[in-house]
Amino acid sequence: MRADGLLFDKDGTLFDFAATWNAWAFDAIHGFAAGDSALADRIAEALAFDLTAKQFRPDSFVIAGTNREAAEAVAAVVPGADVDAIEIKMAQDAARAPLVPAVPLSPYLSGLRAKGLKLGVMTNDSEFSAQAQLDGAGVSGLFDFIAGFDSGYGAKPDPEPLLAFADKLELAPERVVMVGDSTHDLIAGRRAGMQTVAVLTGVALTEELAPYADVVLPDIGHITDWLTA
Structure with missing residues (x-):
């Protein structure tokens, strides 16, 4: 992998x-x-x-x-x-916003954890909102790290919050994949020395994301095959 x-x-x-x-x-x-x-x-x-x-x-x-x-x-x-x-x-x-998951999150994330992967969330939303929304989706316990722009690590596109995830989980940055739908996510990943995966469940199109991504996928559900390709 x-x-x-x-x-x-x-x-x-x-x-x-x-x-x-x-x-x-x-x-x-x-x-x-x-x-x-x-x-x-x-x-x-x-x-x-x-x-x-x-x-x-x-x-x-x-x-x-x-x-x-x-x-x-x-x-x-x-x-x-x-x-x-x-x-x-x-x-x-x-x-309290009604969230629409990109894929069924609980089985998807559980499958990634079963492969031995460490999982995190880094959002430019607040940590309060992120925690509440992930709780509401029933998946917060599947993440090893949840951070917002106000968690003390900074905000994307700065690499510091991404490196905080790697440091906390004792992972080499080059063995971490930053997954996002915006250039902010991908630029932060590149600056942190991480692999980058772009998904098309946001607003940005392939041509905007591709220059900063190792691969552009329709949604996060396709990452599992990419990891072992």
Whole structure:
């Protein structure tokens, strides 16, 4: 097998991004706008969200950004807004979002662990949201490491949070695979000296991801065969 550990991004990787977050963001934008359609338009523009299509634009920073960055963008256009309060509300609401797994996660992750692989999650979402969502999916106990942008290791595309996973599990970085749906994930993996796998369950297309990936796969379910190919 070509690796000893797999480190997954969360949104767009473990969970299908569009199926999970587009409807949530549409409701969140209107919630912050409190019935003001002009304000909803400004919030949507700040987040690069298409209100008509009810989806994030491919160029939206939210796709790979941190919860704090999204909160700051909303606060910048909402009169009298408190960025800290917005960040907390986003994290709490996101923790309750109805997630759509990219594949049936419990049997998939259990199968990887049975092969002796160490598993982790590193997301630019908050650790609180990540833990709550993985708990809700019934799979948090299958991971050896769960970290968010606020866990003290930094955020992608910096390599430090990825190296923290390798250090904690005593794995050589070159024997770890960073799996993600964005260039942030893959660039972080390359900077950490890890192998990189891109999946297409996010927003980015193959041509955007391929320059930074050892392989581009439809979803995480295809990784098992790739590991032993």
